[in-house]
Amino acid sequence: MQCFTIRICTKDSGFALNEISHGIVADLGILQRLSKQTQNVSLLSKLALTADEFGINEVIELGLCSRGDVKESLEDGLRYAMTFAGKIAANPHWCVSGVKECIDDINEGNLSVEQGSDKAIWKNVNHMGSKL
Structure with missing residues (x-):
């Protein structure tokens, strides 16, 4: 949510x-x-x-x-x-939605801090990989 x-x-x-x-x-x-x-x-x-x-x-x-x-x-x-x-809006769309998702995950209790950090790393690596 x-x-x-x-x-x-x-x-x-x-x-x-x-x-x-x-x-x-x-x-x-x-x-x-x-x-x-x-x-x-x-x-x-x-x-x-x-x-x-x-x-x-x-x-x-x-x-x-x-x-x-x-x-x-x-x-x-x-x-x-x-x-x-x-x-x-001046920021990359995938970053904006990623930041919102990370904040929501923690606030909603969906992920631990460690899990949230892992998810953020995965998003960064996954996105950077598509630009290489």
Whole structure:
């Protein structure tokens, strides 16, 4: 499963985990994904159990967005995203997908660090071999 790896928000972004207020348990994996991505399970539980709306400060506290990726406006956010995307796109496609795959493998618990390192070495050697 590949999750969003980079999140860009604006200062006025609003969020909610409001399924509970509709009488349902969030059932599309959001609770499972967020609980793996945050070290602040207490805050996550509070927000999910109360259905309170929350803003960028809580998103940063949950670790779901970096402070440097919070922009003033939608236009600033879009400009930043395009610049960021251009930097990523300038790298070899096989490297970009390989880096994402390596990070996802470790975060999802699919591979040990040693297995992940071996897989990265295999990808590098395999790709370099096709260029020789």
